[in-house]
Amino acid sequence: MTQAPPRFGIWALVHGSRAARQDPEEPFDASWARNRALVLEAEALGFDSTLVAQHTFNPHNPENGQLEAWTGAAALAAITSRIEIIIAIKPLLYNPVVLAKMALQIEEISGGRSAINLVNAWNRAEMDKAGLPFPEHDARYALGEEWLSVVEPLLRGERVTHHGAHFQVQDAAIVPAAATRARPRIYIGGESEPARALAAAQGDVWFINGQPIDDVAALIADVAHRPRKADPLRYGLSAFVIARATEEEAFAAYGRLAALAELDKPILARQAVHTDPAVVMKQTMAKSPRLGTNGGTAAGLVGTYQQVADRIAAFHDAGIETFMLQFQPFEAEMRRFAAEVMPRVKRG
Numbered sequence: 001m002t003q004a005p006p007r008f009g010i011w012a013l014v015h016g017s018r019a020a021r022q023d024p025e026e027p028f029d030a031s032w033a034r035n036r037a038l039v040l041e042a043e044a045l046g047f048d049s050t051l052v053a054q055h056t057f058n059p060h061n062p063e064n065g066q067l068e069a070w071t072g073a074a075a076l077a078a079i080t081s082r083i084e085i086i087i088a089i090k091p092l093l094y095n096p097v098v099l100a101k102m103a104l105q106i107e108e109i110s111g112g113r114s115a116i117n118l119v120n121a122w123n124r125a126e127m128d129k130a131g132l133p134f135p136e137h138d139a140r141y142a143l144g145e146e147w148l149s150v151v152e153p154l155l156r157g158e159r160v161t162h163h164g165a166h167f168q169v170q171d172a173a174i175v176p177a178a179a180t181r182a183r184p185r186i187y188i189g190g191e192s193e194p195a196r197a198l199a200a201a202q203g204d205v206w207f208i209n210g211q212p213i214d215d216v217a218a219l220i221a222d223v224a225h226r227p228r229k230a231d232p233l234r235y236g237l238s239a240f241v242i243a244r245a246t247e248e249e250a251f252a253a254y255g256r257l258a259a260l261a262e263l264d265k266p267i268l269a270r271q272a273v274h275t276d277p278a279v280v281m282k283q284t285m286a287k288s289p290r291l292g293t294n295g296g297t298a299a300g301l302v303g304t305y306q307q308v309a310d311r312i313a314a315f316h317d318a319g320i321e322t323f324m325l326q327f328q329p330f331e332a333e334m335r336r337f338a339a340e341v342m343p344r345v346k347r348g
């Protein structure tokens with residue numbers, strides 16, 4: 001497979017700060033106004049992609065706000081012109097025909113820049129509050145697999161009739177289909193065995209949680225040999241970046257956030273009550289101390305500008321194309337990354 005150059009994305013701030021939620025340098029703000037400005041600036045700075053995570057309620061602190069993913073992403077699609085917009089989707093929440101319709105509408109609004117990120121949920125509270133079932137881990141994946149087997153041909157503009165364990169679809173075809181390509185891109189986020197099987201069978205890109213490079217290489221090796229119907233699977237990595245001129249400065253910035261993150265322990269303890277213990281992502285994240293969500297600093301992108309650029313290059317050599325990044329305070333650190341790290345990665 002010819003590997004594309006590294007692509008950089010940002011996690012939209014749909015539920016506020018990623019590493020420490022009580023940071024005087026980044027007061028809580030998950031508003032549309034902030035996300036609008038953030039994504040427009042990311043696009044202007046040269047970022048290639050943004051990931052809009054999906055949660056109905058703020059999973060860290062339900063008292064706080066939460067940007068709604070699909071309506072927010074539709075608006076982002078309308079105001080941006082180049083950046084890819086990846087929208088998370090939990091099959092438990094959306095009928096596949098309705099979701100395919102929404103996705104193709106955003107494909108049209110964006111002029112062919114949309115993608116879905118299928119995630120199979122960990123936060124039981126999100127379903128309980130809505131009176132929706134929250135099946136056990138592998139059953140969620142079985143449902144997700146069937147859901148995607150309906151959505152994927154609909155995204156390609158095919159007519160679908162489907163009678164399965166979870167969904168009944170009768171003679172459905174979405175019009176208009178994608179105008180500029182076969183269909184929106186499909187990302188799969190999740191780390192367990194059924195997540196890997198789903199990515200290999202039906203994904204375009206597998207999103208891996210931030211973790212050390214040897215672990216990432218082993219995950220890619222595990223999935224890369226699996227049979228595929230379509231083009232080779234591509235890979236994305238979530239990571240939290242702290243880059244500075246010197247290592248001392250980078251570790252001082254890490255220390256500041258780590259001290260603030262201690263204040264969040266009671267919030268995280270409340271969150272843990274609703275977390276499905278079978279979710280492999282949570283098990284991976286418990287293995288090593290880290291800042292940020294979805295692996296965060298466990299990917300090791302903390303250090304000098306050159307060290308961070310070199311580690312990105314090493315991940316790229318291992319197969320990662322898309323780096324979905326978190327920062328804090330987000331805007332300032334994102335600008336620093338664009339100014340100091342992106343050019344070093346490009347220079348090689």
Ligand SMILES: Cc1cc2nc3c(=O)[nH]c(=O)nc-3n(C[C@H](O)[C@H](O)[C@H](O)COP(=O)(O)O)c2cc1C
Nearest residue numbers: 053054088119121189190191192195207279280281
């Ligand atoms: C890149 C990435 C993005 C994710 N985005 C979301 C999200 O938007 N909403 C959500 O509830 N979970 C999200 N998740 C978490 C998945 O729901 C979680 O990993 C899922 O339960 C899969 O479990 P597994 O790791 O056991 O396969 C994301 C995971 C990854 C890797």
